[in-house]
Amino acid sequence: MLSIIQSMWLTFLHMFHKRETIQYPEEKVKLTTRWRGRIVLTRDPDMGERCVGCYLCAAACPVDCISLQATEDENGRRYPDFFRINFSRCIFCGFCEEACPTYAIQLIPDFEMGEYNRQNLVYEKKDLLIDGPGKYPGYNYYNVAGLAIGGKDKGEAENELEPVDVRSLLP
Amino acid sequence: MHIPVINAGWIIAGVLGGVLAIAPGLIWVERRLLALWQDRYGPNRAGPFGVLVVLADTLKLFFKEDWIPPFADKFVFVVAPAIVVITVLMSYVIVPVSPGFVVWDVNIGVLFFLAMSSMGAYSIILGGWASNNKYALLGAMRGAAQMISYEVFMALSLMGVVLHAGSFNLQDIVEAQRGMWFVIPQFVGFMIFFIAGIAETHRLPFDIPEAESELIAGFHSEYSGMKFGMFFVGEYMGIMLVSAIVTCLYFGGWLGPDFLPPIAWFCIKTFAFIGVFILLRASLPRPRYDQLMEYGWKILLPLTLVNLMVTAAVILYMEK
Numbered sequence: 001m002l003s004i005i006q007s008m009w010l011t012f013l014h015m016f017h018k019r020e021t022i023q024y025p026e027e028k029v030k031l032t033t034r035w036r037g038r039i040v041l042t043r044d045p046d047m048g049e050r051c052v053g054c055y056l057c058a059a060a061c062p063v064d065c066i067s068l069q070a071t072e073d074e075n076g077r078r079y080p081d082f083f084r085i086n087f088s089r090c091i092f093c094g095f096c097e098e099a100c101p102t103y104a105i106q107l108i109p110d111f112e113m114g115e116y117n118r119q120n121l122v123y124e125k126k127d128l129l130i131d132g133p134g135k136y137p138g139y140n141y142y143n144v145a146g147l148a149i150g151g152k153d154k155g156e157a158e159n160e161l162e163p164v165d166v167r168s169l170l171p
Numbered sequence: 172m173h174i175p176v177i178n179a180g181w182i183i184a185g186v187l188g189g190v191l192a193i194a195p196g197l198i199w200v201e202r203r204l205l206a207l208w209q210d211r212y213g214p215n216r217a218g219p220f221g222v223l224v225v226l227a228d229t230l231k232l233f234f235k236e237d238w239i240p241p242f243a244d245k246f247v248f249v250v251a252p253a254i255v256v257i258t259v260l261m262s263y264v265i266v267p268v269s270p271g272f273v274v275w276d277v278n279i280g281v282l283f284f285l286a287m288s289s290m291g292a293y294s295i296i297l298g299g300w301a302s303n304n305k306y307a308l309l310g311a312m313r314g315a316a317q318m319i320s321y322e323v324f325m326a327l328s329l330m331g332v333v334l335h336a337g338s339f340n341l342q343d344i345v346e347a348q349r350g351m352w353f354v355i356p357q358f359v360g361f362m363i364f365f366i367a368g369i370a371e372t373h374r375l376p377f378d379i380p381e382a383e384s385e386l387i388a389g390f391h392s393e394y395s396g397m398k399f400g401m402f403f404v405g406e407y408m409g410i411m412l413v414s415a416i417v418t419c420l421y422f423g424g425w426l427g428p429d430f431l432p433p434i435a436w437f438c439i440k441t442f443a444f445i446g447v448f449i450l451l452r453a454s455l456p457r458p459r460y461d462q463l464m465e466y467g468w469k470i471l472l473p474l475t476l477v478n479l480m481v482t483a484a485v486i487l488y489m490e491k
Contacts, residue, residue: 004455008454019210
């Protein structure tokens with residue numbers, strides 16, 4: 001009996017506590033920088049697309065919501081011909097971001113993407129690409145990779161030595 | 172004392188209109204209060220402080236499909252929700268809101284209330300049985316057992332007040348409390364009546380006939396639309412009724428200092444008890460079914476009998 005009255009009193013005192021509710025549309029939720037929301041495709045500091053069309057994100061995606069087609073430009077630089085994410089399927093697990101070898105695909109703290117028409121949730125490359133490097137400002141994949149593309153031969157990347165001539169014994 | 176004579180038609184209209192207006196409003200009150208005690212805001216979008224959520228709820232209930240399951244007993248299924256509303260509304264007949272403001276000033280007032288609240292059990296039993304659904308039937312069985320066993324000492328706990336006042340008429344009982352509210356000499360009786368009242372309206376924590384977590388919604392699992400709405404409104408009217416009766420029997424009804432009219436005192440006290448009902452819901456878990464029955468028959472019933480006999484002995488001694 002006493003414990004019942006005590007618990008009623010404790011419940012009553014909650015009247016004077018601070019409210020937990022966030023009045024959402026007027027008052028925004030505080031999202032941390034690592035919050036996994038809308039997916040974007042980032043560019044490297046030279047404004048080139050980071051995505052190299054390796055399909056790892058599509059392979060990692062547990063709900064198969066990413067589809068893309070890789071092509072190459074005249075310099076031998078790979079990029080996606082189309083890149084499509086169906087956000088009505090996406091579960092925002094972030095596996096694509098973890099799988100991406102070039103930091104191209106990133107999840108950002110934004111969830112306000114409600115639509116009346118389901119078809120509008122299918123984002124094409126133009127919707128996904130942003131004009132910036134996202135979470136990794138200085139990173140430029142082709143500048144650190146030992147891959148020869150137009151305008152950059154082997155051994156010309158950052159911190160890269162000249163290739164060793166395996167047919168010569170000279171030091 | 173001067174009792175203003177009011178046309179009976181106005182009284183009926185006033186009580187009926189008041190009850191039917193306040194009962195749906197209680198849905199909003201309950202949601203806001205529960206939210207208050209759970210550190211939330213509750214409905215606060217539609218209209219000032221979210222009051223219009225009541226209108227939205229009602230409209231929604233009206234536009235829902237009024238579904239009668241093919242396996243149900245149609246006639247009983249339709250009648251059951253009406254019974255709860257009718258019996259509760261009938262009970263309001265004897266509630267004196269202020270001096271002279273009572274629909275039927277009858278000398279068996281308390282008995283009439285007890286009879287009508289017992290009839291309310293039929294709506295649960297018939298509703299659960301006519302649904303032809305095992306969960307509904309289980310809920311109905313529980314409801315019947317609960318209401319019948321709590322009925323017994325609910326009536327007996329009131330007898331203390333009747334002994335003090337020497338009348339079954341609620342107006343006389345209120346008038347008899349001019350010196351002292353009956354809650355002081357009849358505190359045990361008040362506690363027992365209040366507990367029985369919660370069980371009678373099958374409100375939380377005694378919502379065993381409904382028990383969402385075990386019986387889906389118990390006796391009204393199969394109900395939808397306005398038939399469900401009737402059960403819902405009946406429950407809220409039951410809360411109001413028990414609060415009003417507690418106010419009249421133990422807390423001096425309309426009596427109070429003169430700076431407010433009697434009807435205001437009555438409403439303030441009644442709403443305080445409605446608040447307690449909601450606070451109970453916010454703070455207590457549901458007991459197990461056998462615990463409920465054991466509590467009723469093994470603790471409350473003997474306690475009521477002891478209370479009744481002690482009251483009778485004291486009154487007899489005082490009169491000698």
